[in-house]
Amino acid sequence: MVNQWILKLLLLPLALLYGLGVALRNGLYAAGILRGVSFSMPVISIGNLSVGGTGKTPHTEYIIRVLHEYLPLAVVSRGYKRKTSGYLDVSVRHDATQVGDEPLQFKRKYPHVAVAVSESRSLAIPRLMRSFPHIKVILMDDGYQHLEVKPGLNILLTEHDRLYTKDFLLPVGRLREWRSGASRADFIVVTKCPPSVTKLDMARIEQDVRRNVKQQVFFSEYHYGHPYKMYGQGERLTLHPDIDVLLVVAIAGTEYLLEYVEEKCGDVFMLSYNDHHPFSLFDIGEIERRFKHIESDRERIILTTEKDAMRLDTHRERLAQLNLPIYILPVAVRFLGDTPDAFDQAIKDWLLNFKR
Numbered sequence: 001m002v003n004q005w006i007l008k009l010l011l012l013p014l015a016l017l018y019g020l021g022v023a024l025r026n027g028l029y030a031a032g033i034l035r036g037v038s039f040s041m042p043v044i045s046i047g048n049l050s051v052g053g054t055g056k057t058p059h060t061e062y063i064i065r066v067l068h069e070y071l072p073l074a075v076v077s078r079g080y081k082r083k084t085s086g087y088l089d090v091s092v093r094h095d096a097t098q099v100g101d102e103p104l105q106f107k108r109k110y111p112h113v114a115v116a117v118s119e120s121r122s123l124a125i126p127r128l129m130r131s132f133p134h135i136k137v138i139l140m141d142d143g144y145q146h147l148e149v150k151p152g153l154n155i156l157l158t159e160h161d162r163l164y165t166k167d168f169l170l171p172v173g174r175l176r177e178w179r180s181g182a183s184r185a186d187f188i189v190v191t192k193c194p195p196s197v198t199k200l201d202m203a204r205i206e207q208d209v210r211r212n213v214k215q216q217v218f219f220s221e222y223h224y225g226h227p228y229k230m231y232g233q234g235e236r237l238t239l240h241p242d243i244d245v246l247l248v249v250a251i252a253g254t255e256y257l258l259e260y261v262e263e264k265c266g267d268v269f270m271l272s273y274n275d276h277h278p279f280s281l282f283d284i285g286e287i288e289r290r291f292k293h294i295e296s297d298r299e300r301i302i303l304t305t306e307k308d309a310m311r312l313d314t315h316r317e318r319l320a321q322l323n324l325p326i327y328i329l330p331v332a333v334r335f336l337g338d339t340p341d342a343f344d345q346a347i348k349d350w351l352l353n354f355k356r
Helices: 002-030 056-067 101-109 121-131 179-184 199-209 255-264 281-292 306-322 342-352
Strands: 043-048 073-077 114-117 137-141 153-159 187-191 216-224 243-249 268-272 299-305 326-329 331-335
Touching: 043 056, 056 073, 056 101, 056 137, 056 153, 056 331, 056 342, 073 101, 073 121, 101 114, 101 137, 101 306, 114 121, 121 137, 153 179, 187 199, 187 342, 199 216, 216 255, 216 342, 243 255, 243 281, 243 306, 255 268, 268 281, 281 299, 281 306, 299 306, 306 326, 331 342
Parallel strands: 043 137, 043 153, 073 114, 073 137, 153 187, 187 216, 243 268, 243 299, 299 326
Antiparallel strands: 216 331
């Protein structure tokens, strides 16, 4: 612990220098010297102040699920760690190296929803509108720091156990910008709430994270479904103590997931990589070796997340040859409070009152 504090003190000048650059950039936008582009179509941004782990992907997917049956919508994303560049309409036939894992996940789960990747959202949105003139709403994935676009609705996510108010700038902490950046949010969602969270906890956290009286604060938790086989006919599995698990993950903030799997299963062994890690054939071999070295009389499986499965799938042929029992753990968002549908209603109310 002492060594960590010494390291943070040594990194503090870098964090302050980084914060100065971010403040200068944000100040240029606030002063109108740099201008964000507004659109006549409703644009909803979902993002965070920190680097990963807040649940951006499942919350974006939640909004898709709420709206896609009523309004034709599109998603625009950067396509983090893809090997391509420029604007690209995402197809179910793409792989994660071409478009990124999150956009591919959205497209494969909702094939009728238009998904595009581009480094510049301000250029991507007009192209989306031209290519798909029937679209009525655009979701901007991970768009909170991309001030080149001025969204109609700004949704900020912050993790229950790592509130932005208790964090600091990179590289000392995990914040991409100063805490004051939360003032741009219209909605703030406190994510990954534990089952033990109380109304009193929520009231205290709401007072802590809210930056102005106009902001609406919501609370959500993860709900994990039954794992399904990565390659098969939709075979489902119920997790129980007589199953040992090799948990293969390359996501930020794995504590919530690990706690859930350990609670449900027997012995859990975790093979962890950096967030968005591009799995290689060497990694596939390592997964096979680690799995085969688990000594147990119980059933054994490999468990991974939906996002990680998008990147593992780039080695589909090799995985098919190995015939490993790989299962994907689906996750969905549930909103908490006396009126769990308040978030859904707030989104719909905003869309109904949207003015061009």
